[in-house]
Amino acid sequence: MNNSSQWIVGINAVASALEHDADNVREVLLEAGGKNPRIVEIEQQARRKDIDVRRVAQQALDGVAGGVRHQGAAARYAAAKTWDEHALPALLDAADGRALLLVLDGVQDPHNLGACLRSAAAAGVTAVVFPKDKAVQVNATVRKTSAGAADTLPIFPVTNLSRTLRELQKLGVWIYGLAGEASVSLYAIDLTGNVALVLGSEGEGLRRLTRENCDQLVKIPMPGGFESLNVSVATGVALFEAVRQRGM
Numbered sequence: 001m002n003n004s005s006q007w008i009v010g011i012n013a014v015a016s017a018l019e020h021d022a023d024n025v026r027e028v029l030l031e032a033g034g035k036n037p038r039i040v041e042i043e044q045q046a047r048r049k050d051i052d053v054r055r056v057a058q059q060a061l062d063g064v065a066g067g068v069r070h071q072g073a074a075a076r077y078a079a080a081k082t083w084d085e086h087a088l089p090a091l092l093d094a095a096d097g098r099a100l101l102l103v104l105d106g107v108q109d110p111h112n113l114g115a116c117l118r119s120a121a122a123a124g125v126t127a128v129v130f131p132k133d134k135a136v137q138v139n140a141t142v143r144k145t146s147a148g149a150a151d152t153l154p155i156f157p158v159t160n161l162s163r164t165l166r167e168l169q170k171l172g173v174w175i176y177g178l179a180g181e182a183s184v185s186l187y188a189i190d191l192t193g194n195v196a197l198v199l200g201s202e203g204e205g206l207r208r209l210t211r212e213n214c215d216q217l218v219k220i221p222m223p224g225g226f227e228s229l230n231v232s233v234a235t236g237v238a239l240f241e242a243v244r245q246r247g248m
Contacts, residue, residue, distance in 0.1 A: 008077045008143050009061070009070035011038050016148030017075055018045050024078045027052040031061055031072035039072055068141050081151065082138065085158045088127065092171050092194065095126050099173060099194045100242055104130040105161060105210045106201035107231055113138075114145025115232035116199075121149035123239035129164060132157040135201075165213040168196055177206050177214035178238060180228050186218045191242040199231050199238070 008017055015038070017025050028046045030039055032055040046053045061070045092099045102120045107113045113136050120128050136142065137157060143150045158164045165175055176189065177198040191197075198214055200206035205228075211217065220229065220237055229237070 007064040009065045009074040010144035013143040014073045020151040026076040029074045099126040101196035103198040110141035114142040116235045117146040117149040119236040127154040131161045162209040179217045182217035182219040
């Protein structure tokens with residue numbers, strides 16, 4: 001795993017970090033005078049784990065939050081968990097032929113990425129893959145929006161997404177890219193084996209090289225006449241069709 005120091009903010013994000021990865025929480029800042037029961041619970045939990053807790057003015061929290069709504073809680077977090085792509089084969093082996101991967105090709109909005117991660121965690125995905133460049137990374141907003149999912153999912157920022165897709169194919173993963181102009185419905189394909197669902201960015205969709213490295217392009221039928229869905233909504237629809245087919 002790779003680590004980087006950052007501030008995470010928001011009650012859910014801080015509580016999740018304390019629950020799942022307390023060893024990497026260096027200190028917790030809570031708003032002075034805050035009586036919210038969840039703030040009190042966070043303070044008690046942090047102190048039980050010998051983590052420094054400071055009650056500070058709202059302005060101090062505003063300063064570390066960087067414009068994100070902090071709800072009176074922030075934590076200096078020594079690790080934004082990501083995995084090295086060389087660990088992917090082992091995860092696939094452990095999935096025993098039923099791996100479900102989510103691949104995000106250049107999502108820009110941290111709220112969208114956070115929502116995608118939340119859906120991925122709920123669907124029990126094996127891993128989430130996205131490029132290191134020209135895409136939002138796991139930051140404080142993503143952590144807050146994901147409601148803890150960013151702390152628990154195997155997340156793989158990769159240097160070359162097209163190369164990673166080709167390597168996944170060699171490992172027996174079938175790659176489905178979602179594109180509105182595709183002729184085949186998502187509901188007409190088999191999603192029960194080793195499968196990667198690939199979704200594109202908010203504005204441009206799938207990039208050309210990403211499309212070329214998919215085994216098949218599929219679409220979500222939309223009888224209402226809209227051309228596309230928000231990427232986080234489309235992610236939820238696609239993942240839970242896989243969940244339905246797998247009988248989970």
